Amino acid sequence: xxxxxxxxxxNEALKExxxxxxxxxxxxxxxxxxxxxxxxxxxxxxxxxxDVTAHAEMxxxxxxxWHLGGKYLDQCKLFVTVEPCPMCAGALYWAQLGxxxxxAPDEKRGYTTLGVKMLHPKTKVESGILQNESVQLIKDxxxxxxx
Amino acid sequence: xxxxxxxxxxNEALKExxxxxxxxxxxxxxxxxxxxxxxxxxxxxxxxxxDVTAHAEMxxxxxxxWHLGGKYLDQCKLFVTVEPCPMCAGALYWAQLGxxxxxAPDEKRGYTTLGVKMLHPKTKVESGILQNESVQLIKDxxxxxxx
Numbered sequence: 001x002x003x004x005x006x007x008x009x010x011n012e013a014l015k016e017x018x019x020x021x022x023x024x025x026x027x028x029x030x031x032x033x034x035x036x037x038x039x040x041x042x043x044x045x046x047x048x049x050x051d052v053t054a055h056a057e058m059x060x061x062x063x064x065x066w067h068l069g070g071k072y073l074d075q076c077k078l079f080v081t082v083e084p085c086p087m088c089a090g091a092l093y094w095a096q097l098g099x100x101x102x103x104a105p106d107e108k109r110g111y112t113t114l115g116v117k118m119l120h121p122k123t124k125v126e127s128g129i130l131q132n133e134s135v136q137l138i139k140d141x142x143x144x145x146x147x
Numbered sequence: 148x149x150x151x152x153x154x155x156x157x158n159e160a161l162k163e164x165x166x167x168x169x170x171x172x173x174x175x176x177x178x179x180x181x182x183x184x185x186x187x188x189x190x191x192x193x194x195x196x197x198d199v200t201a202h203a204e205m206x207x208x209x210x211x212x213w214h215l216g217g218k219y220l221d222q223c224k225l226f227v228t229v230e231p232c233p234m235c236a237g238a239l240y241w242a243q244l245g246x247x248x249x250x251a252p253d254e255k256r257g258y259t260t261l262g263v264k265m266l267h268p269k270t271k272v273e274s275g276i277l278q279n280e281s282v283q284l285i286k287d288x289x290x291x292x293x294x
Contacts, residue, residue: 046218050212050213050216050217050218051208051209051212051213051218052208052212052218052219052238052241052242053200053205053208053209053238053241058200061198061199061200062198062200065197065198065199066197066198069197070197071193071197071198071199072199085237085241086233086234086236086237086240086265087233087234087235087236087237087238087240087241088234088237089233089234089237090232090233090234090235090236090237091199091200091234093233093234094199094200094232094234095199114261114263114265115263116261116262116263118233118261
């Protein structure tokens with residue numbers, strides 16, 4: 001079995017972010033990986049669904065749990081293009097996520113800005129994966145918005 | 148128009164919590180009120196849906212936004228039988244909720260245990276409404292579970 005890299009999976013999350021961009025949504029994408037396989041893909045749909053809870057991560061958690069037939073994601077990795085917000089971090093806590101990989105930090109609303117432990121103690125975290133690509137997509141989105 | 152009291156609305160949230168209890172779910176219920184009218188009702192469905200994000204508050208936010216045709220709940224009040232967790236508080240932040248009324252504190256996983264600001268600055272908060280009834284329902288649930 002071919003083992004895929006973190007960059008490979010983050011690139012798949014970036015493809016999801018691009019889908020959000022194309023729908024005029026803030027371009028954030030996520031994939032959930034279990035045993036080296038993508039079991040859920042999602043992108044931000046807050047405008048389309050008129051729903052503040054429709055972040056990429058929230059949808060990815062729901063879809064992954066549905067795929068697994070169980071609500072815990074302790075054997076899973078979440079790849080998301082931007083640092084999760086407190087809502088999503090709270091959801092990842094409940095899911096007991098195995099590992100979180102994110103691209104760009106969110107200095108305004110990322111969960112780390114709160115300065116308190118939000119994730120499950122078991123969750124490993126790595127950031128900065130394809131960060132430049134994530135940031136560029138967000139920058140392009142807001143530049144286009146301001147036109 | 149008859150004006151309903153906070154106790155009246157919390158009692159409606161308790162009815163939702165009872166529905167959760169009857170489904171063998173941790174008994175937490177919520178209603179969203181806009182202009183003295185209930186526009187959304189929900190109860191915890193995490194086991195039924197196999198989804199950690201299916202808290203009463205999350206569903207209530209989604210349903211209320213759907214009802215209003217807009218994602219902001221700044222003109223709304225949320226009545227929930229137990230203190231929201233950080234995930235739900237994060238969602239209420241995004242929704243810019245007008246006012247939060249909760250019954251029992253959650254000393255283990257309530258958002259206030261984090262000791263940081265999680266709600267929107269505009270959100271008013273009142274706690275302790277029909278607290279005894281909320282606590283009793285939770286106690287009954289876990290007593291039954293231990294049998």
